[in-house]
Amino acid sequence: MATTAIRTPAYGAEYPGEHGGLYSWLATVDHKRIGILYLYTALGFFIFGGLEAVVIRAQLGAPNQHLVSAEFYNQLFTMHGTTMIFLAIMPLSSAFFNFLIPLQIGARDVAFPRLNAFSYWVYLFGGLFITLPIFFAVAPNGGWFGYAPLTTKAYSPGLNIDFWVIGLQILGVSSLAAAFNFLTTIINLRAPGMTLMRMPMFTWMAFVVQVLLVLAFPVITIALVFLLFDRFFGTNFYNTVSAGADPLLWQHLFWIFGHPEVYILVLPAFGLVSEVIPVYSRKPLFGYPVMVYSGILIAVLGFGVWAHHMFAVGMGPIADTFFGLTTMLIAIPTGVKIFNWIATMAQGAVRYTTAMLFGVSLVGLFTIGGISGIMHSSPPADLQQTDTYFIVAHFHYVLFGGSIMGIFAGIYHYFPKITGRMLDEKLGKWHFWLMFIAMNLTFFPMHFSGMLGMPRRIYTYDAGQGWDLYNAMSTIGAMIFPIAMLFFIYNFFKSRRSGEIAGSNPWGAGTLEWSIPSPPPEYNFAKIPTVTTRYPLWEGKEPDHESARINAQEGKTPHELGIIIPYSTMKPLLVAAGLIIMFCGLIWSHVLLAVGAGTLILSLYSWLLSPLEPEHS
């Protein structure tokens, strides 16, 4: 488990338990270690969700196949979507939020280190809660969007949807706690001189994403509470049969959350690519202020487009026109970003490292997904495309071509900072090209099968409808992904053990996180720097030579430097465990409910009444 491959970060002897081993990971409150926990866990779920997709594609590879039953197929596509969105992409972004935000703004940790640990443990337990049922064939089976009234007790009587409702509720707690934490960190813990308009673009996009999380997650929380009450207490929120409930209530509430969620998934990747492209082009990001404003505009408009997911329900011409127009408007700030990345590369000294290849592929692939998005922003066109594989092609181009490609760009770029060693470039390029080919071979043909009328979520189909060839292509593409991932996994573990030593700034990057040793010491910055420019390491007029010299030193303990480090504690883990036990009690027994609530309250009080760190001496 130890990722302290090169050199254990220096911990003072007065902080017992911080010397490594399992306890040090269970009790850690260090944002970098929590980031690493997020990275491993989310990659694990990413691989699991990918394997679910491989089974889906195997089932659809040829007409009239019966590899899995229709019922299990429902569980597979539901869990593939749920896993990739809530357990893979969001927490992979969280891994970078954790690791990078404090380093990029010149802080020693996040604002609330223990709350940060709590977010991780809730995510891990919630992820297991919603994932494990698939091994007993009782996984959620109502789609990742869980449309009510289909998901009410009358139509989905089994435990499947119970796991989904409660699981998402748990994951919402994790996301919200993390969002308050990062929002506060970015607002309040910036180093002197780190004004908002000097913040690295990744931190800016992270900031926008936290605002989206804070405002969008309460809406899904309430939609889920209604569903939970309907299922467990017999309320009528989605009871369209006897109580006169509105069948569109769920859809509106879900998509008011669900569309901002799309930007929650993609903006962190945009931020990562905005770090990657300038470094390998040896040029500052083109049009920095406009990149900031376009990110904010995407977030604002993102709250006004939700009903474009609902054109097929018949909202009437005025609503359709409004939501069609707002959706088209979002193309403007997004297009601005695409052009600014291209302008950053133009006439730059471009180096095609693996990170850069992933970054550039995002620019191209996201553009394809963006353009098909504009196609179904038009209600009449959407009526033809909705619920077909055309939509599946569209959102895989934006979420795989956008988010996942951006996240891998980030992994290749930041691996040296996280571990102190370089990833192997040759294996990395194998990984990139295999993934790029697999991605296009899988998802591009879906545009055609969708246009030919193949509906989403069907578990098999008859031959002779013109879909066979495209499905076979998609399936072959999907089988290449595991091979690509094997290259990545081998590279990851081999490089972590024996990769080339990275040094503090292997890529010649310009932002603060590259001014400190790799991996960073526990306290990040021996001396908090004073920031005067957007790229302090590039612009050469760094007045803060003294802090730069101090920060480059390796092997100093916090004690030697007089830096106070928060105590390690397992209390956040206990609170998270109490929360999960309480929710499990809702399904299995009221005793469990009481035990969980008791654990939650006692450990929460114990946490709040114990000090974060030793008294300042």
Place this chain on the structure above:
Amino acid sequence: MATSVAHTSAPTHHHYTTLGLDSRKVAIWAFIGSECMLFVSLISTYLIYKGRSVIGPFPHESWTDPSTGQVLKPILNIPVTSASTFVLLMSSLFMVLALAAVQNKELPKRTRGERILGNSKLWLFMTALAGTIFLSFQAFEFTSFVHEGLSIRRNLFGSTFFTLTGFHGAHVTAGVLWLVTLLAIDYRRGLGSRDSLLVDICALYWHFVDVVWIVIFTLVYLLR
């Protein structure tokens, strides 16, 4: 325990922050922003379903059961809820006095009036008491509604009404627990001006919950 409580509130001046504010104060505002969306979702759903219940009882109109001929009167008791609303609004005043008492703990108190105004234990207690009275009114209201035939399963009004006001009640309950915890700390070691942030963030939460009630009272009880 007593020493650990002392640690909690140790002033955090040695931590540099961009705004010069304690991070907990920034976080509570972010939390309140999020809570706004939570209540907006609940209140919107209530308003969307207003007047769409298939069977009674209804909030403002009477309803005759077609099968039994029994007449169910309008269920909301506005005078009683006005009283509980008044109590909750008073609690915000007590909360202001509690915060002022903690902030001015070290100032000399000359007159009897100054001593009463400076008694943080009294005002924390009064705030928690007013919150508890409000919750008792709500418990009375809920049980009497159930007796009159309105359960959470009965109709759309029952489902939305109990969920909305129940969520608000849960927030008041959490606030009362918070206030009682502060009161316990005050008894154990005394809250001084250096602890005012602890009371300040609780007060922000408490006032927010009060404001939400003003909206609920207007839209659910007063608006026909």
